[in-house]
Amino acid sequence: MPTSQTPTTIEQPEKKRRQVRPRSERRQQLIDATIRCIAAHGLSATTMQLVTREAGLSLGIANLHFRSKENLLTETLRHVTREYNEGLLGILANDSPPSLAATLEQLLDFQLSRGVTQRQKMAVWFAYYGEAGARPVYQTICSASDRLAARKTEALFEAIISDGQYRDRDARQLATGYLALIDGLWLSLLVAPRDLNKARAKAVARAYLQQAFPKHIA
Amino acid sequence: MPTSQTPTTIEQPEKKRRQVRPRSERRQQLIDATIRCIAAHGLSATTMQLVTREAGLSLGIANLHFRSKENLLTETLRHVTREYNEGLLGILANDSPPSLAATLEQLLDFQLSRGVTQRQKMAVWFAYYGEAGARPVYQTICSASDRLAARKTEALFEAIISDGQYRDRDARQLATGYLALIDGLWLSLLVAPRDLNKARAKAVARAYLQQAFPKHIA
Amino acid sequence: MPTSQTPTTIEQPEKKRRQVRPRSERRQQLIDATIRCIAAHGLSATTMQLVTREAGLSLGIANLHFRSKENLLTETLRHVTREYNEGLLGILANDSPPSLAATLEQLLDFQLSRGVTQRQKMAVWFAYYGEAGARPVYQTICSASDRLAARKTEALFEAIISDGQYRDRDARQLATGYLALIDGLWLSLLVAPRDLNKARAKAVARAYLQQAFPKHIA
Amino acid sequence: MPTSQTPTTIEQPEKKRRQVRPRSERRQQLIDATIRCIAAHGLSATTMQLVTREAGLSLGIANLHFRSKENLLTETLRHVTREYNEGLLGILANDSPPSLAATLEQLLDFQLSRGVTQRQKMAVWFAYYGEAGARPVYQTICSASDRLAARKTEALFEAIISDGQYRDRDARQLATGYLALIDGLWLSLLVAPRDLNKARAKAVARAYLQQAFPKHIA
DNA sequence: AATGAATGAGGGTTCATTCAT
DNA sequence: CATGAATGAACCCTCATTCAT
Numbered sequence: 068m069p070t071s072q073t074p075t076t077i078e079q080p081e082k083k084r085r086q087v088r089p090r091s092e093r094r095q096q097l098i099d100a101t102i103r104c105i106a107a108h109g110l111s112a113t114t115m116q117l118v119t120r121e122a123g124l125s126l127g128i129a130n131l132h133f134r135s136k137e138n139l140l141t142e143t144l145r146h147v148t149r150e151y152n153e154g155l156l157g158i159l160a161n162d163s164p165p166s167l168a169a170t171l172e173q174l175l176d177f178q179l180s181r182g183v184t185q186r187q188k189m190a191v192w193f194a195y196y197g198e199a200g201a202r203p204v205y206q207t208i209c210s211a212s213d214r215l216a217a218r219k220t221e222a223l224f225e226a227i228i229s230d231g232q233y234r235d236r237d238a239r240q241l242a243t244g245y246l247a248l249i250d251g252l253w254l255s256l257l258v259a260p261r262d263l264n265k266a267r268a269k270a271v272a273r274a275y276l277q278q279a280f281p282k283h284i285a
Numbered sequence: 286m287p288t289s290q291t292p293t294t295i296e297q298p299e300k301k302r303r304q305v306r307p308r309s310e311r312r313q314q315l316i317d318a319t320i321r322c323i324a325a326h327g328l329s330a331t332t333m334q335l336v337t338r339e340a341g342l343s344l345g346i347a348n349l350h351f352r353s354k355e356n357l358l359t360e361t362l363r364h365v366t367r368e369y370n371e372g373l374l375g376i377l378a379n380d381s382p383p384s385l386a387a388t389l390e391q392l393l394d395f396q397l398s399r400g401v402t403q404r405q406k407m408a409v410w411f412a413y414y415g416e417a418g419a420r421p422v423y424q425t426i427c428s429a430s431d432r433l434a435a436r437k438t439e440a441l442f443e444a445i446i447s448d449g450q451y452r453d454r455d456a457r458q459l460a461t462g463y464l465a466l467i468d469g470l471w472l473s474l475l476v477a478p479r480d481l482n483k484a485r486a487k488a489v490a491r492a493y494l495q496q497a498f499p500k501h502i503a
Numbered sequence: 504m505p506t507s508q509t510p511t512t513i514e515q516p517e518k519k520r521r522q523v524r525p526r527s528e529r530r531q532q533l534i535d536a537t538i539r540c541i542a543a544h545g546l547s548a549t550t551m552q553l554v555t556r557e558a559g560l561s562l563g564i565a566n567l568h569f570r571s572k573e574n575l576l577t578e579t580l581r582h583v584t585r586e587y588n589e590g591l592l593g594i595l596a597n598d599s600p601p602s603l604a605a606t607l608e609q610l611l612d613f614q615l616s617r618g619v620t621q622r623q624k625m626a627v628w629f630a631y632y633g634e635a636g637a638r639p640v641y642q643t644i645c646s647a648s649d650r651l652a653a654r655k656t657e658a659l660f661e662a663i664i665s666d667g668q669y670r671d672r673d674a675r676q677l678a679t680g681y682l683a684l685i686d687g688l689w690l691s692l693l694v695a696p697r698d699l700n701k702a703r704a705k706a707v708a709r710a711y712l713q714q715a716f717p718k719h720i721a
Numbered sequence: 722m723p724t725s726q727t728p729t730t731i732e733q734p735e736k737k738r739r740q741v742r743p744r745s746e747r748r749q750q751l752i753d754a755t756i757r758c759i760a761a762h763g764l765s766a767t768t769m770q771l772v773t774r775e776a777g778l779s780l781g782i783a784n785l786h787f788r789s790k791e792n793l794l795t796e797t798l799r800h801v802t803r804e805y806n807e808g809l810l811g812i813l814a815n816d817s818p819p820s821l822a823a824t825l826e827q828l829l830d831f832q833l834s835r836g837v838t839q840r841q842k843m844a845v846w847f848a849y850y851g852e853a854g855a856r857p858v859y860q861t862i863c864s865a866s867d868r869l870a871a872r873k874t875e876a877l878f879e880a881i882i883s884d885g886q887y888r889d890r891d892a893r894q895l896a897t898g899y900l901a902l903i904d905g906l907w908l909s910l911l912v913a914p915r916d917l918n919k920a921r922a923k924a925v926a927r928a929y930l931q932q933a934f935p936k937h938i939a
Numbered sequence: 940a941a942t943g944a945a946t947g948a949g950g951g952t953t954c955a956t957t958c959a960t
Numbered sequence: 961c962a963t964g965a966a967t968g969a970a971c972c973c974t975c976a977t978t979c980a981t
Contacts, residue, residue, distance in 0.1 A: 109419030197415020201327030247469025545855030633851020637763030683905025695864040
C-alpha cells in the first residue's frame with residue numbers, strides 16, 4: 068500500500084531551484100538560446116550572459132557543457148546546419164523517388180516555406196557567413212553543408228534532365244545557379260523584408276525551375 | 286658593373302616619422318585599412334588597434350577623424366556601398382543606351398569581374414549583412430543600396446523586354462531573381478572558393494540572362 | 504625563552520585568494536576605499552584602478568556592484584552625507600529635548616570632534632563641493648543635506664530663543680551663520696591644518712554660540 | 722594732401738588670422754578662459770582643448786606660454802588668489818586708517834558684493850580647495866593667501882579692539898571666525914543659491930561683526 | 940551538477956603633449 | 961611665433977572564464 072507521495076521534507080522558499088537535468092537537454096536549451104540571441108542581437112552582441120539568461124540558466128553552466136564560448140558558437144552552427152541538412156536529405160535521400168516533379172515541389176516548399184523559426188535560422192546563417200571569411204572552423208562547417216546540398220541537388224537535377232530529355236542542360240550549372248538563387252533570396256528576405264515576401268521569393272525560384280525543367284513544374 | 290643599390294647605412298628603428306596629411310586622405314587611409322581588417326579578421330575581431338596599425342597610424346587618430354568606431358564602421362560600409370553604386374550607375378544610368386545587349390554584358394562583367402579588391406569588398410559586404418539584423422543603421426544603408434540596384438536593373442530589363450518583345454516576362458521578378466542570383470554567387474565565391482570560380486559563376490549568371498532574354502545575350 | 508614567532512616558511516606571492524562576500528559588504532568596502540582615495544589623491548585622480556586596489560579587490564568588481572564610476576562616486580557622496588545626517592538627527596531629532604543647553608553642546612561636539620575619519624570625510628565633502636557646480640547630481644545631494652541641517656538647526660535655535668527669551672534674535676539668520684561658520688572652519692582645518700586645530704576651531708564656534716545664546720553655553 | 726588710408730596689400734581670404742600678440746596678453750587670455758571653463762564645467766572637465774577654444778586660440782599656444790596644463794592651472798589659481806589679495810590689501814594695507822568703522826564696512830562690501838565675475842571666482846576657488854588636500858602646490862598657494870588675509874584681518878581687529886576698548890575680545894579668534902564665516906557663506910552662495918542670496922549673506926556677516934564690535938558697525 | 944560573484948585581459952575612448960608645417 | 965593633426969599612455973568598462981560555495 069503506497070504512502071502519501073508528498074515529500075516529507077518541507078519545501079524551502081528556494082530562491083531558485085537547482086535543477087538537475089540530463090546533459091543533452093541542457094545542451095539543446097543553450098543552443099536554442101544562442102540562436103535566439105544571435106537572431107535578436109547579432110553575433111557580436113551575443114554574450115554568454117545574454118545566452119544563459121535567455122536560457123534561464125546560470126552563467127557557469129555554459130562552460131560546463133560547452134568548454135568555451137567559441138565552442139558553443141561552433142556547436143550552434145553545426146546544429147543549424149545539421150537540421151537543415153536533415154530536412155534536405157529527407158527530401159533528396161531517395162535516389163529514385165516515385166515522382167521527380169513532386170520532389171522538386173517539395174524542395175521548393177522546404178527551402179522557402181518556414182515560419183518564424185526559419186527567419187531566426189536565416190539570421191544565424193548569415194551571421195556566421197559574415198565571419199566565415201576569418202574563421203576557418205565556420206567556413207569548414209558551412210562549406211561541408213553547402214557541398215552536400217549541391218551534390219544532392221545536382222543528382223536530382225540529373226535525374227530530371229534524364230527523365231525529361233532536356234537537351235543542352237548542365238545539371239551542375241543549374242544546381243549551382245538554383246542554390247545561389249535560394250541563398251540570394253534568403254538574404255533579401257532577411258535584409259529587406261519590405262521589398263520581398265516569401266510568396267514572391269517562391270515565385271522567383273519556381274520561375275527558375277520552370278525555365279529549366281518546364282515539364283516538371285506546373 | 287654596379288652592385289645592388291641597397292643603402293649601406295643601417296636602418297634605424299626610427300621612432301616613426303610624424304606625418305601631417307590632409308583630412309580626406311587620412312579618412313580614406315583608415316577606411317581602406319578597415320576594409321582589409323574586416324576581410325582578414327571578420328567584423329567582430331576588427332579592433333581600433335588593428336585598424337590603426339594596419340593603416341600605419343597611431344591609435345588615437347581614428348577617433349580624431351571619425352568620432353567613434355561605430356562611425357568608422359558605418360562610413361566604411363557607406364564607402365563600399367557608394368563605390369559599388371557608382372560602378373553600377375556608370376552602366377545603368379543611361380535610360381536609353383545605344384545597345385541594350387552591350388549594357389547587359391557590361392553589367393555582368395561589372396558584377397563578376399573584379400580582382401582581389403572585389404574579394405575583400407565581398408567579405409566586407411557579407412560581414413555587414415550578418416550584423417544588419419541587429420543594427421538598423423547597417424540595414425538602412427544596405428537596403429537603400431539594394432533598392433537602387435533593383436530599380437535600375439528592373440528598368441533595364443523592362444527596356445529589354447519591350448525591345449525584344451518577350452512575352453509573359455515580368456521585369457520585376459526577373460530583376461529580383463537576377464540580383465538574388467548574383468548575391469548568392471558572391472556568397473559561394475566567398476565561402477566556398479574551392480567549389481566555384483569566377484568564370485563558372487559568370488557562366489551561371491549568363492545562363493540566367495540567356496533564358497530570360499535569348500535575343501540579347503550571345 | 505621563545506624567539507620571535509615570525510614564520511620560517513617563506514610567504515608565497517600567492518595569486519590572491521578569491522573570496523566571495525555578500526553584496527552589501529562589498530559595496531561598503533568599495534565606498535570606504537573610494538573615500539580613502541579621494542582624501543588621499545583628490546577626486547580627479549581617483550581612478551577605478553586606484554579604488555579597487557585600495558579595496559584589495561579586482562578591477563572589474565566595482566562595475567559589478569555599482570554600474571559605473573559615476574554611480575560609485577554618487578553613492579559614496581550619498582553615504583557620507585547620510586552618515587553625517589544620521590549623526591545630526593541623532594542629536595536634533597527630538598523636538599523638545601530635556602536640556603537645550605546639553606543639545607547645543609552635543610551639536611558642537613559632534614560637528615568638531617572626530618578623529619582621522621572625519622578628516623577624510625571633510626576632504627571628500629569639499630572634493631564634491633568643488634565639482635558640484637558642474638554636476639547637478641552632486642549639487643542635489645549636497646543641498647538636500649544642507650537644507651535638512653539648516654532646518655533642524657533653525658528649529659533648535661528657535662526653541663533656545665524662546666526658552667532664553669532672547670530678544671531681537673533671528674533664528675534663521677543665526678542658523679545660517681552658525682552652519683556657514685562650521686563649514687568655514689572645516690575648510691580651514693582641511694586646507695591649513697597648521698594654522699588651526701580642532702580645539703581652536705571649537706572655541707571659535709563656541710564663542711559664536713555664546714554671543715548668540717549666553718544663557719545656554721558655559 | 723593725405724592719401725587713402727586703406728592698406729595697399731590686398732586682404733587675403735585668411736582662414737584664421739595668425740595674430741602675434743605680446744606674451745602677457747596671451748597669458749591673461751588663457752587664464753581668463755581657464756577660469757570660465759572651471760566655473761562652467763568643473764575642474765575635472767576642464768581640458769586644454771576647451772580652454773584654448775574658449776580663449777579663441779590654438780591648442781599649441783597654451784603649452785608655449787605655460788609649460789603644461791598643471792602649470793596653467795597653478796598659475797590660474799595664483800592669479801585668482803593674487804587678485805583677491807590685492808583687493809584685500811587695498812583696504813587693509815593702511816595700518817592706521819582714517820576710520821576703522823569705514824574700513825570694516827569696506828571689508829564687508831568687498832567680500833560680499835561682486836557680480837557675475839565673483840561667482841565665477843568662487844567656483845574656481847572651491848574647485849581648487851576640493852583638490853587641495855591632494856595637491857601640495859594648491860594647498861601652499863591657498864594657505865599662503867589665507868594666512869595673509871588672516872594676518873591683515875587680525876591686525877584690523879586688534880586696532881578696533883584697542884580703539885573700542887572691547888574687553889575680553891580675542892582678535893585672533895574673531896578673525897579666524899570671521900574669515901571662516903565668509904568662506905562658509907561663499908560656499909552656501911555657490912552650492913545653494915536658492916537658499917541664500919548676497920543680501921542675506923551680508924546681513925549674517927554684519928551681525929557677526931556687530932556682536933564683536935557694536936560701536937564700529939551701524 | 941549547479942550557481943553567480945570575482946577576476947583581469949583587452950576593448951573603445953579621451954586628452955595632455957609634441958612637432959611638422 | 962602660431963597652428964592643429966598626430967601620438968600614445970591611461971582612463972572606464974565589458975565580458976569570457978574561473979572557482980568558492
